[in-house]
Amino acid sequence: MPQGKPDHVPADGLTTRQRRDRPLVVVHTGAGKGKSTAAFGLALRAWNQGWPIGVFQFVKSAKWRVGEESVLRTLGRVHDETGEGGPVTWHKMGEGWSWSRRPGTEADHAADAAEGWAQIRRDLAAETYRLYVLDEFTYPMKWGWVDVADVVDALASRPGRQHVVITGRDAHPDLVAYADLVTEMTKVKHPMDAGQKGQKGIEW
Amino acid sequence: MPQGKPDHVPADGLTTRQRRDRPLVVVHTGAGKGKSTAAFGLALRAWNQGWPIGVFQFVKSAKWRVGEESVLRTLGRVHDETGEGGPVTWHKMGEGWSWSRRPGTEADHAADAAEGWAQIRRDLAAETYRLYVLDEFTYPMKWGWVDVADVVDALASRPGRQHVVITGRDAHPDLVAYADLVTEMTKVKHPMDAGQKGQKGIEW
Numbered sequence: 001m002p003q004g005k006p007d008h009v010p011a012d013g014l015t016t017r018q019r020r021d022r023p024l025v026v027v028h029t030g031a032g033k034g035k036s037t038a039a040f041g042l043a044l045r046a047w048n049q050g051w052p053i054g055v056f057q058f059v060k061s062a063k064w065r066v067g068e069e070s071v072l073r074t075l076g077r078v079h080d081e082t083g084e085g086g087p088v089t090w091h092k093m094g095e096g097w098s099w100s101r102r103p104g105t106e107a108d109h110a111a112d113a114a115e116g117w118a119q120i121r122r123d124l125a126a127e128t129y130r131l132y133v134l135d136e137f138t139y140p141m142k143w144g145w146v147d148v149a150d151v152v153d154a155l156a157s158r159p160g161r162q163h164v165v166i167t168g169r170d171a172h173p174d175l176v177a178y179a180d181l182v183t184e185m186t187k188v189k190h191p192m193d194a195g196q197k198g199q200k201g202i203e204w
Numbered sequence: 205m206p207q208g209k210p211d212h213v214p215a216d217g218l219t220t221r222q223r224r225d226r227p228l229v230v231v232h233t234g235a236g237k238g239k240s241t242a243a244f245g246l247a248l249r250a251w252n253q254g255w256p257i258g259v260f261q262f263v264k265s266a267k268w269r270v271g272e273e274s275v276l277r278t279l280g281r282v283h284d285e286t287g288e289g290g291p292v293t294w295h296k297m298g299e300g301w302s303w304s305r306r307p308g309t310e311a312d313h314a315a316d317a318a319e320g321w322a323q324i325r326r327d328l329a330a331e332t333y334r335l336y337v338l339d340e341f342t343y344p345m346k347w348g349w350v351d352v353a354d355v356v357d358a359l360a361s362r363p364g365r366q367h368v369v370i371t372g373r374d375a376h377p378d379l380v381a382y383a384d385l386v387t388e389m390t391k392v393k394h395p396m397d398a399g400q401k402g403q404k405g406i407e408w
Contacts (some may be wrong), residue, residue, distance in 0.1 A: 049405040
């Protein structure tokens with residue numbers, strides 16, 4: 001819940017409006033829940049603004065994100081049929097560039113992740129979307145499959161007003177240093193502590 | 205991203221499935237971003253399961269949640285028209301029980317919040333919804349407008365398999381103690397630190 005007044009006003013030569021409308025790089029990291037759900041919550045706001053949304057799902061299991069994918073695809077269909085909201089494109093590692101739960105070596109997985117990132121880089125340069133959800137994208141950087149310096153460079157040089165949300169644990173310090181908004185989700189208490197496994201409708 | 209194995213298995217007489225499917229009370233608190241967006245992200249998963257969703261918006265400005273409300277209402281309409289997903293009901297303080305941005309004394313606001321809570325209590329007893337999003341509901345408890353002991357009592361005695369998500373800063377310790385899943389959203393970095401105010405599509 002943001003307050004209306006910034007702590008200070010920088011001498012950056014921008015008007016309040018220009019400064020306010022600068023595109024953001026948002027990072028949701030930490031060991032707690034809510035990193036991806038909050039990113040998809042942001043996608044709802046973007047859809048309502050009519051923004052084109054690109055989701056890139058760097059995620060380890062086909063079960064994850066089935067709820068979000070279903071809803072975002074439904075919202076994309078509503079847009080196509082009625083013109084309400086924005087168009088939605090969902091890119092999934094499982095379709096062309098998944099790295100997990102299929103036969104494959106680590107080299108394959110790294111190549112898949114690099115291929116996904118190359119697509120994002122092209123889309124940023126082409127201003128394909130207004131909001132990018134790069135779900136669980138911290139991991140390919142952590143594992144060295146995608147070069148964090150290359151990511152920061154592509155983000156810093158992206159044209160226009162494209163917002164980018166990146167989720168996942170252990171966000172690289174260079175990414176955190178570059179990002180505009182970084183939130184750490186911290187676990188206070190989790191049902192698994194009491195022996196309860198994940199359930200549908202809550203975890204996926 | 206939950207792992208498959210709980211840390212330990214309690215001697216509670218439940219099967220793994222019974223324990224897994226226990227209804228949850230989820231709290232998103234802390235001073236960082238993402239508390240409400242993550243709650244609405246959970247609502248996407250619930251919708252995809254076909255669950256009836258009740259949103260109770262204890263929120264201070266008409267501008268907040270316009271994106272989420274638009275999308276959830278669209279999803280509710282899709283359900284009504286096609287049977288996909290679940291039905292959605294959106295309760296807003298601004299329509300009958302808002303406490304802010306209108307003339308009124310603090311006593312009015314407290315009464316409005318208490319009225320909203322009384323409705324939730326009735327809905328819990330009647331099993332009206334499968335997922336409740338009580339957005340910014342920590343504040344009425346913090347300010348003493350709603351009795352936290354009454355909230356915990358109603359949650360503890362709710363029948364069936366109703367999940368409840370509560371968002372807002374400064375969650376009461378008794379609520380945290382009762383909840384199953386508590387995440388604290390911590391601000392690492394915020395654009396307002398650099399003099400940037402909130403913008404549409406991101407903050408609402």
